[in-house]
Amino acid sequence: IHLAEHPSNASAGYAxxxxxxxAFALTEHGPDRLGLCQAAPCRNAYLDTSTNRSRRYCSDRCATRANVAAYRARKRLEAEASARSGRSAETAQDSRALSER
Structure with missing residues (x-):
């Protein structure tokens, strides 16, 4: 791989x-380490450099946003289920915690 020493302009040099x-990252880690962010609005690409190939998001910000959205969706489903059964969310959560012990 060869890079020209004098690019025609700054954007060509950065590109x-x-x-x-x-090219160097793909040579070192392989093309199977490239991925697309799994956060809903984001479609950024990333290079997975984790040892167990477990990366799913392009940044901590996207990971946090996806985790918060999943948490809120779980809580919404719990609230809807408790409303259908006639119990409050706290009572349902307390009885579930007692049954897990």
Whole structure:
């Protein structure tokens, strides 16, 4: 791989450096380590450098946003289920905690 020493303009230089970095990362980690962020509105690409290939999000921000959305969805379902059964969410949660012990 060869990079020209004098790019025609700054954007060409940055693009060449980014392409070089991507080429080196793909050579080191392999193309199967590329992924797309699984957060709902985000579709950024990332390079998974984790040891067990478990990365799913492009950043901590997207991971946090997805985890909070999943938590809120679970709580919403619990509230709907408790409303149908006529119990409050706290009572349902307390009885579930007692049954798990």
């Amino acid at each position: 060449a450096m980014a392409a070089m970095g991507l």
